[in-house]
Amino acid sequence: MSHATTNKATAPAGRPEPEVDRRPLAKRRRNRILLQVGCILITLFMALPIYLIALSATSSRAALQEFPLSFIPNNFSLETMQTFLQSTGILGGLINSVQVGIFTLLLSLIIGVPAGYAVARFAFPGRDPYQLFLLFTRALPIVVLSVPLAQLFLQTGLYDSVLAVVLLHTALALPTTILITSSVFLGVPRDVEEAARIFGCSPVQAFLKVVMPMAIPGIAAASIFTFVMSWNEVLGASILTLNQRTLPAQVLSSLAESPLAYRFAGGFLLVIPALIFIFFMRRYLTNMWGSTIR
Amino acid sequence: MADISIKGLKKTYPGSTELATNNVSLDVAEGEFMVLLGPSGCGKTTLLRMVAGLDFPDEGSISIGGRDVTYLPPQDRNLSMVFQSYAVFPHRKVRTNIAFGLVMKKVPRDELEKKVAWAADLLQLTPYLDRYPAQLSGGQRQRVAVARAIVMDADVLLMDEPLSNLDALLRLDFRAELKKIVQQLGSTTLYVTHDQVEAMSLSDRVAVMKKGQIAQLGHPITVYEEPADRFVGGFIGSPPMNFLEGRVTQQGALEVAGQSTKAPEFLAHSAARSGGLPVMVGIRAENIYLEDRGTPGTLDATVEVVEPLGHATLLTVDLGGQTIKVQVASTVRVSPGEKVGLRFDQSAIRFFDTETQLGLTA
Structure with missing residues (x-):
């Protein structure tokens, strides 16, 4: 009973107008996220080969032969670059x-x-x-x-x-x-x-x-x-x-x-x-x- | 400061067969504020550009302060200019924008700074001196353009519709400010506008242009009250002058809209000789008074539209099949469809030739 009364009392005060439709906002947010994801993918597409080349160029000769190749530059060496520059x-x-x-x-x-x-x-x-x-x-x-x-x-x-x-x-x-x-x-x-x-x-x-x-x-x-x-x-x-x-x-x-x-x-x-x-x-x-x- | 003397200027733009200016001659006295007024395409901007040296005439001559400058490049004419689109340099700060002309003239540094400070103060730009134009509002940008022009101490100040890109309220403010500044400077000014209110309020003299020619040149009030032809009367004033078809009879009566009043002496004379004379009657809306229908000396008319404007009320009135505008005090109560009498202020009536459209005077 009391529950019903509160409902009645709050209804006009809490909801004087119909609920605002927030769906367009959600759609907007989703599109923005998709755009960000697209940007990141394209950046990766461009940046990954550059990173891999840089990684290989600054690794020691021995490290290049390892399998699987490490993604983290853990054996940094200028040996490769030096040999190349001296050719x-x-x-x-x-x-x-x-x-x-x-x-x-x-x-x-x-x-x-x-x-x-x-x-x-x-x-x-x-x-x-x-x-x-x-x-x-x-x-x-x-x-x-x-x-x-x-x-x-x-x-x-x-x-x-x-x-x-x-x-x-x-x-x-x-x-x-x-x-x-x-x-x-x-x-x-x-x-x-x-x-x-x-x-x-x-x-x-x-x-x-x-x-x-x-x-x-x-x-x-x-x-x-x-x-x-x-x-x-x-x-x-x-x-x-x-x-x-x-x-x-x-x-x-x-x-x-x-x-x-x-x-x-x-x-x-x-x-x-x-x-x-x-x-x-x-x-x-x-x-x-x-x-x-x- | 110097006078401008323009003689027989003719100009045709490439690819056009029409004359942009057709044999225009104009003298602007030293220190005078001359406004070139006209609808778009009347040649007013072309004329200004030729004075500036941005365009060259095909024929005729321009001299500033007695020196022939007809074919001199702009930088050798010692003039400055305010452009419609401001044309401030976006890559320079306000300070260097204002100083640009002075730097080009190799003015000493301390004098330059003094002048920039003076102009910035005059145009309330001091807080913005180290900003870029992109960080300013349109009104402020136009102030920069004006400041840049006035620091030059040029012989002649040219302005090409400097207020037309501002919003209405700003335009009103800046118009008065501009007038004050130019009066202080006392420089010879040539100002182009299509806004007749601007022309009336700013000018010492106004040259109304039409199809590459000057239709009327004179004091703004003269041009307003005694338009030289129908075009000028219709262009100047808001609402424009009313034109009514009429006829002066051999007996010396003026017939308008099937009703007759007394015609002025000089028209009556020529009508008596020629046996009746068709005329165009011009009268401004504020020179027509509302009276009761049937009052002697009034013309019968019917109110069609009532437009309250606040400071006055504008009526659209049917007068024997011709529509005219009448401006009455805002206290006057009339309603559409009301039958009224109109009294014309006899001293304010102007007559025009029906063939040539030129004004008829005694």
Whole structure:
């Protein structure tokens, strides 16, 4: 009896309105969890091979032969890396690769950024064919490009030099650099540039002081593409060099007859610089002034 | 500070056959606040951009302070500008945004800091000097743009619809503030807007533009009370001027909506000579008074819509088949369908030619 009375008393006070439907919230939460799981899976897919290579590269030779392989670095040793670095041509290849990467990056930005700006801002005659033409260079296989280039470089004395590889890589990188930067320049409002002109800038100054800084994320993206492409490109570099090999070309040429430890160490050394480069450029990709996109 | 002299400016944008500005001539006196007013596409912004040097004219000349600047690049014209979209530099802090023009002019550091502090104080930006524009509201961003423009001590200050991106309340506040600041500076100002209230409230003189030409140039009150043509009367004022088809008879009576009143002397004369003259009668809503039906000197009409606005009541009235707006005091009680008499303030009536749409004056 008393139970019934309490029910009656609380019903109007405790539940004045019908219950709120919380099911959409639960669905939202479930979707979010699924998204997280997806992210983790994809990250694992990318990170696991890198981890395994790093693990093998920093393990002793003996540990590599063990079965089952340990997932935890319990026998850390620099022996493998040392052997690899002391092999012929590796250190030189590493230096060459870094040089090629940096010079390719600089050259492709020096040419590509102004070109991207021109494509974005000016309606010049032949703009559309030019953009199409840019894509065509990328459509040609590297082999097709490299052989005539090797011939040309042999004649001009550029063959087997860092510059030869830089020129090839710049040619390969330019289309993406131009396309990426032009799309970013399109996003820079014209009147900001005009404001710079009004307040005393010449066209070049307005570009350097206002437009370029606003296009940093795009330039960073283009830089990553260029550097990683240059770092990984092996075919053209192999054709155009003989002694001045870049690291991937050097590793490739000696991969077949090298021991397992050597392969792991080579793989590790090939992955790391690109990762470091991306790590540093990343903040320019996402971090804008006062509004961090995360 | 300097005057602006624009002569015979013609401009056609590439790919367009229409003249963006058609033979525009305009003189802005030293220290004057000139507003270019017109609907979108009337050429007012084009005119401003040519003064700024962001566009070049096909024909004609512009001189600032007696110096020919027609084809000079913007940075050599010694002017500053406030943009509609603010156009503040997002990668620079408020402080360096304001100082940008001064740095480009290589102003000494202590003077630069003094000026930035002065402008920031004037525009209430001092607490935000070390923020990025992304951390400011729209109104504050526009203040940054104004501060950046006024520190320049330029010959000419150009403003391209600086208030149009602000919300209504902010616009009202900032309008008065802008007027105060410009009065303090005393700089020659060319201000573009499509908002007639802004034009009326800010300008020393207003140039109403239409299809690339200046339709009327004058003191804002003159333009409001004596529009040079039907377009100006219809564009300025809220509600716009009422236009009624009428006719001045040979006997000197003005017939409107089948009813007649006395016509003004000068129209009666020309009507007597020509044997009747069709005219367009223009009258503003606030110059029409409500009377009882049948009062001598009034026109019979019927109220159709009553819109209380708070400070006044706006009536839509049917006058012999023509619809007009009448503004009455908010204390007046009328209801739709009511039959009323309308008395026109004789001194406020304007007449326009039915063919040319131009104003008719004595």
